[in-house]
Amino acid sequence: MKASSDRHLGPKLQFLIFALWTVFLVFTVRLFYLQILQGGYYHTLSENNYTRSVVLRSPRGKLLDRNGKIVCRNRISFSLVYDTDRGVSIGDTLAAIKRILGVTMTRAQVEEALHRSAVPHVAVLARDVPVSWLQKVEAHQIELKGLHMEMELRRNYPYGDLASHAIGYVGLLSPDEAKDMRLKDVDPFIEVGKTGVEKTANRLLMGTSGRRISQVNSLGREVDDPRLRLPGVGVVREPVPGRNIQLTIDMTLQTILEKAFGNETGSAIFMNPNTGQILAWVSLPNFDPNVISNTMTPAQWHKIADDPRHPLLDRPIQGAYPPGSTFKPFVALVGLEEGAINEKTTFFCPGYWKFGGHVFHCWKRGGHGAVNILTAIQNSCNVFFYHVGDLVGIDALAKWGRIFGLGQKTGVDLPGELSGILPSPEWKKSRGLGPWYPGETLPIAIGQGYLTVTPLQLLSFYATLATGGRRYQPLLIDRPPRLLSSVDISPRDLDIVKEGLWQVVNKAGTGTACRIPGLDVCAKTGTAQVVKASAGVNTYDLKKDERDHAWFAGFAPRKDPSVVFVVMVEHGGHGGNICAPIAKAGLEYLFYGKLPEGMTPEGKPKKEGGAESIPPQLQAGFSSGPGQSAPDDTRERKP
């Protein structure tokens, strides 16, 4: 101390030193707490700050028809995405969307989208949004921090509604599907096939998605400056693109057939019996997979789902109908194989047959007189087949039915196939319907009664006839043929039935409308009763939805058949009138390359629906595909 006046400074300086190092101690303890005790925790937080795990989606494979025409491809689309992990509340996000994008959304919509997402914290708010949003969202990234735009590849079906049931449609992966499929790298944009080949071949089409760890800055922007690259950042797993799938369908044939149906409801299948390759798959009415896969609104969905004609029903495998007279060749074959009849067996048809106190009618009031197997097939005489059915009995019919695959799924590459009903005493008993009465066998023998088949099952039977016993699995995807079974049929019996079928078309039979000069078409018409009382009534006098179902099934040519077909029109009346011309159009194209009038050789695909054609409403983005969480959209219930 130099001056006495400063003596008071002594204790003050001591205190100052004490205060300084107290502050130092407090800071050091705090640093020790944050860096040493809590260091690991904060280290994890900092890592979560700058890395994002990004799913690398694999592009979905294309679908091609048998001639390489593109049936389904991908297009670029932009979606608006909300990520709750970025810490912006739903309320703030909705306000920002309204202010910057000028679109009003409700909280319920966002919550619904979150609920539906395969990734719980990411919601796809709108898909196929205008490209102009891209700049807006980028420019306002600070205000729209919870939102970002995502580029995705979406399905485009250039042929529109053609072959829609075979092709199917896609929808966003649902949380349940993600679990079932045990997918590794899932993001909310992964689309999966919901029906058709899109579903059957889904795993092949999807490929495998990959994963990349990306490095982001505080704005959530990706850091791509290599100097700033941190360890552990980069591609963890490369995506494997989905495979292109070639279908066996011929889109030109498909076009011809769908046109030939006009406005009728029904199905048609054309197939190569020697390989099982399906050439055409008609199910009408159809739907546009572009709409269902992409921009469908709840209203559009209800329009499709509530349509009384059920456009989503895949009729060739999901419609089970009585086959009517198209079943008679089967009964004839069973009768021949069982030795109950031969080509000389004759029955007399007075127009009915009294059996067990009941009168069973023939479709021809006056009767056919004396009929043998050929005239019975040619004129579709019921009485002849009542006799055959009675002679062989239900057990033999059921046994042979099983051999030909009736009452069983064919195993075609499509989801949701029905097996139809092949009745037998055991079947009846198991259904609790009591014992089998012999009188119940007679309707079965003319393709009525308990019997129902899917059009594809009937096709499979005719295909087996055509190949002389080889039964192939029907295929929509181009792959090696698969023989299901070989049925042992005597060539002699086969020839008799084939002769009958040839006469149906080429003699004065019921199917002359399908006669094609130079081509030996073998086929059988069918008219299956829908309403019990309609027997003996002219079907065209009935109301449209009570009219008989019309069938036409057969193959061509007679020697070494290469095409087998079934055409079925619901409530169409007589198969010979309505179905035979449809089959004829298809056969003329297949064998002579003949196109119906007004059709150019290139079945022209419809225009691609791009992002421009998207309605501006945000709601349009919610594509509630039927395979997803059902169209019970909350918005619909609100007044």
Next chain:
Amino acid sequence: MRNALRNFLLYGDHLAILLYLGLLVTGNIMIRSATFGTKYAPLASRQMIWTGLAVGLFFLAVLIPYEIWLEYSYFIYIASIASLLAVLVIGHAVAGSRSWLYIGPLGFQPSEFAKVAAALASAAYIKGLPDKNVGVREMLVLAAIIGLPAALTFLQPDFGTATTFLPLGAAAFYFSKMPLTRILKWMGAGTVLLLVLFAIGWFTFFKPYQKERVLTFLNPSLDPRGAGYQVNQARIAVGSGELTGEGLYSGTQNRLNFLPAPHTDFIFGVVAEETGFLGSVAVLLAFFGLLSRFVVTIRDARDAEGRFLVLAALAVILYHVIINVGMVIGLLPTTGIPLPFLSYGGSFLMSMSLFVGLAVNVRTRRFAQ
């Protein structure tokens, strides 16, 4: 001048100079790391120029005997008041407050130099007192000398920088003849008064963002993306450094822009993240070691004005360190007070260097002539 150099080499506070230069080097490295790869990258080189100028000023402050500084102090003081007034009229606004004055391309903040000027003027005033004793009357004069530039700074408006004049007032108070016990009592009372003023301010002139900062300091989770964001991110940066840090240029909080203002207010966050507990404590040791040297200088100084000058320097630097480091490590609310020698900024670096230079000057000339 030769005499001055000889004095400096013989009696200068070499430890203090070493710590000061060490902090300057650390600051330059940290600013380089904090701006690397960003649009602020050129600031790292500019800071090196500032550092060169600051070291020049430092030696000027050391070598010119402090009695000469005090002789011209009133002139310096008046000049700085004039520049503060000029700033209010022709100042360049940055972030809403007029604190920059431009002479050609060179911009500087008069408020930074005003701190040094106020300290020099106060010391000169004490020198002129008959018994060099600070009583109540003298306290009022000192309060006026310090309060005038503080008020002008407040008007810019730059509330944060205005508060950095408080430690000068505190130094004067501490320096007065009042015994320590009474000072501590007054300090207690002053704390209560501050709290009352704070309460009044809360309901009157505090701006919403200032209130928000206080609230989110008290509970950062209130608003993790808004005002609490900085607090949270700074805490993550500090904590993730762990014992030895992520390494220079490798702090993710810093490099990926999660840490707010990493080269200015949150530079200590970069230190903590990249050099860890060891580096952070080393920097704190340098600061408190330097300030402890100041206390030793006060004890050994040859006259009252010298003692006050060093006390003022100590108070100003200590204030900045406490407020800034306290903010970064989450002990104090967010304010715009930078960290001496480490934060980017030319005027600030120069004023802090002048303070250190004057303190070393006083030590160099501690023996009675």
